[in-house]
Amino acid sequence: MFKFELQKTAKDSKARLGKIITPHGEIETPIFMPVGTRATVKTMTPEEVKDLGAQIILSNTYHLFLKPGMDIIEKAGGLHKFMNWDKPILTDSGGFQVFSLSGNRKITEEGVEFRSHIDGSKKFISPEVSIDIQNTLGSDIIMAFDECAPYPSSYEYIYDSMMRTTRWAERCKAHHTREDQALFGIIQGGMYKDLREISAKDLVSMDFPGYAVGGLSVGEPLEIMNEVLDHTTEFMPQNKPRYLMGVGSPDYLFEAVERGIDMADCVLPTRIARNGTVMTSQGKLVIKNAKYKEDFSPLDPECDCYTCRNYSRAYMRHLFNVDEILGLRLATIHNLRFLIKLMEDIRESIRGDYFLEFKSDFYRKYGYNK
Numbered sequence: 001m002f003k004f005e006l007q008k009t010a011k012d013s014k015a016r017l018g019k020i021i022t023p024h025g026e027i028e029t030p031i032f033m034p035v036g037t038r039a040t041v042k043t044m045t046p047e048e049v050k051d052l053g054a055q056i057i058l059s060n061t062y063h064l065f066l067k068p069g070m071d072i073i074e075k076a077g078g079l080h081k082f083m084n085w086d087k088p089i090l091t092d093s094g095g096f097q098v099f100s101l102s103g104n105r106k107i108t109e110e111g112v113e114f115r116s117h118i119d120g121s122k123k124f125i126s127p128e129v130s131i132d133i134q135n136t137l138g139s140d141i142i143m144a145f146d147e148c149a150p151y152p153s154s155y156e157y158i159y160d161s162m163m164r165t166t167r168w169a170e171r172c173k174a175h176h177t178r179e180d181q182a183l184f185g186i187i188q189g190g191m192y193k194d195l196r197e198i199s200a201k202d203l204v205s206m207d208f209p210g211y212a213v214g215g216l217s218v219g220e221p222l223e224i225m226n227e228v229l230d231h232t233t234e235f236m237p238q239n240k241p242r243y244l245m246g247v248g249s250p251d252y253l254f255e256a257v258e259r260g261i262d263m264a265d266c267v268l269p270t271r272i273a274r275n276g277t278v279m280t281s282q283g284k285l286v287i288k289n290a291k292y293k294e295d296f297s298p299l300d301p302e303c304d305c306y307t308c309r310n311y312s313r314a315y316m317r318h319l320f321n322v323d324e325i326l327g328l329r330l331a332t333i334h335n336l337r338f339l340i341k342l343m344e345d346i347r348e349s350i351r352g353d354y355f356l357e358f359k360s361d362f363y364r365k366y367g368y369n370k
């Protein structure tokens, strides 16, 4: 069954410690969740992802609906079996990806018609279809079907979109029957505080087991995200998990935790790793830079990952210079471990009542001049 235990709330911020219990295992929060869009965390085996300390991974309804399709995954016995991952999985509902990836889409009250970004074929996803897909996937946490409006959008557009997302959430709740899956509602409302309040109150009245804050990390300045988030978490239940969608850089994670967020995800760490950019305790490092040509120190001397324990910056630079696949893998191992370890350290700082001090120390070393 699904359960959330709130263990501690910080004295000097809204940061909190918690534990989520799912049929595939427990999750300590605050947590960063690696994204495995098409049933794989790119370049990693499930064992490697587990060794990094990942407690849960994400996957995508939109992508898996298009390829390999639900028929294959159903015959495989669900997504856990299909991808050989036996810990918790969270799946997004497909709305965000339809709007960000597909062509000539048409939104109606019923759902969204769109053309596949793979072969251009006509497709349709509604709240009910999204729930059916996630039921077939068998993920532990599933998301309500929503619209993530573009940034910036007019007040009128956001109002209409948010109210439709609320009506879609009601349909998701009515259609969802699997007891062993937790359906999270997604709060929308753009950057408008009054609309965020309406969305949150309407969804909280539907009594979901957890809530996501959607419609952020869509290109808005960090200051605006912080303001909207600070406001929105005031209307979210204390005793249920709070998930900020699409966030995965150190500063965004710190700011989100400080404002009462428990869960976050992002493709950023794995995506920039494949381009040769790594996060280190001293800030971001672009490994192809000539200054690392004869630098035989690890990517990050303070990092405990396999890459930092066995390879040098010079070697990593070489791998990226000659397009060796091992470079993508070693950089991914490092970036994922960096964020997972950062969240372990953040949890420790909340436990020990020094979260804000930890945050300012980290910001100074990382080179954030905030």
Ligand SMILES: CCCSCc1cc(N)cc2c(=O)[nH]c(N)nc12
Binding pocket: 035, 058, 059, 060, 092, 093, 094, 095, 096, 143, 146, 147, 148, 149, 186, 213, 214, 215, 216, 217, 218, 245, 246, 247, 265
């Ligand atoms: C696997 C990817 C999960 S997070 C994707 C995402 C990211 C961001 N930034 C916003 C949203 C949103 O508003 N709604 C939904 N369903 N998803 C969003």
Ligand SMILES: [Zn+2]
Binding pocket: 299, 300, 303, 304, 305, 306, 307, 308, 309, 333, 334, 335, 337
């Ligand atoms: Zn490392």
